[in-house]
């Protein structure tokens with residue numbers, strides 16, 4: 001089975017900090033896996049995601065994504081890899097409020113030529129429509145400015161934006177923190193189905209331990225990280 005993420009002897013320290021926040025001897029995630037990464041607030045989950053997404057760079061050690069060692073790529077190449085191969089679902093969704101739901105989704109492929117190319121013969125607009133429909137948004141909701149949608153609907157728009165153009169990896173940073181349990185479980189099921197349809201790897205980060213049973217693999221950050229203990 002090929003590898004999606006491979007960390008080896010990773011060390012990361014924020015400027016000015018005394019100790020490394022992250023010190024991870026090893027972590028491997030295969031392509032197509034659905035992994036929950038759990039950790040307390042402040043334990044370094046978002047920082048780790050930023051390292052995997054090539055937003056931050058490591059002090060030492062290796063971060064390989066889809067076989068590419070990020071340390072060997074300049075910032076432009078890392079940005080390209082992220083745009084083409086990683087769909088990111090943010091905690092606050094980061095939608096543009098006055099754009100329609102569908103326009104928010106299609107924007108994802110604007111700066112990602114490989115994602116655009118992977119779309120079938122249909123237009124980007126058609127693909128966005130299908131994805132949003134699969135995620136449960138009506139055609140009317142798809143045309144509404146995103147700020148007029150409920151939190152649960154906005155979250156589905158953010159998921160569709162991450163999924164459009166079949167990136168190899170979806171990184172989801174606490175995307176369910178604003179939802180009740182029924183909506184949360186339903187959203188995770190929809191996300192699984194969408195990832196399965198595209199053979200996309202899912203790395204889902206949360207502080208909520210009750211989500212672990214929903215995932216085939218759950219990792220506790222404190223068990224793989226020998227860095228500084230969270231200040232909570």
Ligand SMILES: Nc1ncnc2c1ncn2[C@@H]1O[C@H](COP(=O)(O)OP(=O)(O)OP(=O)(O)O)[C@@H](O)[C@H]1O
Pocket residue numbers: 014015021039040041042043044045046047048207231
């Ligand atoms: N840009 C930054 N500069 C300096 N320190 C930072 C920066 N971003 C985060 N940190 C510090 O790194 C530590 C971990 O933060 P991080 O956001 O990675 O944790 P987290 O596990 O994602 O937390 P939460 O669950 O609350 O979102 C915190 O102590 C935080 O203050």
